[in-house]
Amino acid sequence: MSEDEKKPLLGSTEEEELSGCGATLACNPRRSLHRYLILIIMCFLSFGSYFCYDNPAALQDTMMKDLNLNEGKFMQFYSWYSWPNVILCFFGGFLIDRVFGVRMGAIIFSCFVTVGQVLFSLGALFNLFWLMCAARFIFGIGGESLAVAQNTYAVKWFQGRELNMVFGLQLSFSRVGSTVNMNVMQPVYRFVSESYTGYTCLGVSLFVGAGTCVFSLLCALSLAFFDNRNDRILKRRVKTTDEVIRIGDVRYFPATMWLICIICVTYYVSVFPFVGLGLVFFENKWNLSPTVSNSVNSLVYIISAVASPLFGFLIDRSGKNLFWVMLGVIVTLGCHALLAFSFVTPFAAMSIMGLSYSVLASALWPMVSLVIPQHQLGTAYGIMQAIQNLGLAVVSLVAGMIVDNNGYLILEVFFMAWLSLALIASVILYLVDASKGGKLNLSARKRKLMMEKEIEKSEIVN
Template sequence: MADLDERQPLVADRADEKTESDIDEQEWNGCGPAILCDPRRWPHRFIVLIFTCFLNFGSYFCYDNPAALQTEIQQDMGVSYSKYLLLYSLYSWPNVILCFIGGILIDRKLGLRWGGIVFAGFVLLGQILFALGALFNSYLLMEIGRFVFGIGGESLCVAQNNYAVLWFKGKELNMVFGLQLSFARVGSTVNFNIMKPIYNAVASLVSPGYRVLGLSMMAGVGMCIFSFLCAIILAVLDKRAEVLTKRKKISLEEKITLSDVKKFPITIYMLFIICVAYYVAVFIFIGVGTVFFTTKYDFSDAQANAVDGIVYILSAAFSPIFGFFIDRFGKNVFWVIAAVVITLGSHSLLAFTFINPWIPMVIMGVGYSMLACALWPMVAFVLPEQQLGTAYGFMQAIQNLGLAVVAIVAGKILDEKGYLVLLVFFMACLCATLLSSVLLYIFDVARGGVLNLSAKARIKYEEKKKIQKEKEEEEKKKKLLPPNDNIQ
């Protein structure tokens, strides 16, 4: 679409006649303090960024509610360790499929705004059922709650990623993904730090038992209500921006179908492989790391928990920083390769040396933060906006499948071979990640080098693509005009 300045006549026919540009200027001026309410300016986008980061805060806070109160859940509800672990299985296994479906729903049916609200609603409803199950001593209701919570949790991540791309694609996208990761880890950390004190405070007011557990879980309900409100506010802000900036809506012909997934370029599938192979080596190791540190290094439980959790704490601090530098310099593929090499080094130190484990875990935290900022935005560099929900949903689905399967494999390795073989297995996963990253670079170069552009080159590339898209739209409009309208 041509700019309004290009369509505005040089001289108005009458002095009192208002042009389209004048009307638009009145719309902008009538919305309050311009610098805060103008979607084209950074202060307004900063407000959107805050709500985007908090969109998933409640979900990440509640995801590890069971881990924060594991002993209390088993004692108050009278369940075995296997039944307790079912609370996580009910979240993970369904999301092998559900977050992929959620991405399709965002792209094809609900749209981004309604998708965010609906999936935030599922998260809220799931946590309410989970808390009520504990409050009324119904473990079945708690399990149903975790399943419902899972329906919304991963799909809400897809919506959050889409908001990030829609509002910040360009100079700030890598930093925004880093900030999202940072807020997510802060949510997890806050959960582990406050749920036990909340439980103890409630226990001092109510007789011990399942009611204490249920009332304590209501803290998670409060966090989910906050995130649900963020989803509504984001939808309102995005709708307003769409109207004011005359953002082009996605037509039915442009919307993705399931058959389009098969047409994704090979670079997208390489990104999927990197995502799975890398995250299983980090997440699952952290999940079983406490016993490793107490066994190999003779740490106390408190020391083991501290060193095991340092990766997430560092990611909260480093992710925005790495995102800023990646936005400034570009070259995302090189950052991914560097992150994989760093993480591979940390696993090697843990497997074959007795160096203080804080050193390799800090190194792992740096590599993890670097990869997350560089990897996820690359999907938006390759695919058009109308396919991002499906692509991110597919990416999360494969990640969940990998985590679920490798968790079982890791358990068998631990039972039969021990931690050394498990670490070697994780190193093999990282070697596969490194190979995939190199292949990604080769395939990308063969396709024009879009993923590994410098920051300046990417700005020029995006501007060129935008101009080309506007020309194509103008050509389509001309073809749709009746024949008489083309005769001068």
């Protein structure tokens, strides 16, 4: 961590005098307006990463045709992204907190994302499949860790103020990046095809994604400048945490934690790989154009961009997290059944799936903090993300092979089987939790009273 980030938070009582432009409401770090301007930059920090993550999904049909790929090879682009994060999820936060600092960490991981996308584009430009796979691996190294840096910035600038709103906005912007990608890349490809053809056209089109990564890198540099300036003016340092990833902590994790991990992986593997393969599915079954298919495919991201903060607020007020998780799983299972066994417009199923995904994500991840002590949360979330990425890496490969050998109907049955496992795990979690007092499914009011009693007991003991 840099020396600037280690300056005492309450060191000198003197405040740097601001004059000229620096004294305006927008440039003065003591003013709320300045923090909100920084929030805008913060939200765009991972825009390029999320835009480029689903570049293959947005160009699935053209990419498979231009590069002569089958579904199995195509899904390797998603699998190679996930493999490094099976390990790096443990260490991304540690590197930011203890080694690089949030400023340098954000810049370094933004560089990984940018370099990865540039190499991915070059691989397409020269029809080098191995280079494209290696590029997605490099891209994956930066992508998830950049999200950790973004969250670290959010906590540093907004802790004790509007932190929940900030996290909701960051999630929304990530979905906006995915949505823009789904609706922009096909028109870009058509425009480029007027001058280039084949894999050359594909490579040139993918460089648009590299441009968004450069933009996010500029946001990382800007954040580093303003964060350093903010620390200097306010005589502030970053509060380092004592949390270090400790693999040995897993032996103390309760059964409820592992059940939450099972729900996480079995649910998410039915959503993200499906979006990765959805374009051709919608074209073939409903005879939609590539542009319309991309619009349908992006509905999960569009809906969740708006709904996630709203459902998060609702669940904060109501509690009953396990009820919401079960509801999200059941509704998503129904959406896959609708897509598999009917010809009802896919707009309906994908819109509902976007809502159910938002419900589950808003209810599932906070449950970890209810079953794991605070000093082990970093380890718990690292393990949860690692298991999720391992599942995504394996299922992405298997899903591609299923489409090649058996078609999309069997693929949908495959996803429904995973969701059935998620539902079974949810029921088991409910029973296990109920035997221990039902903490995960308490109303918000009862949970608050229980936490207050626990605090009183700990104070008495101390």
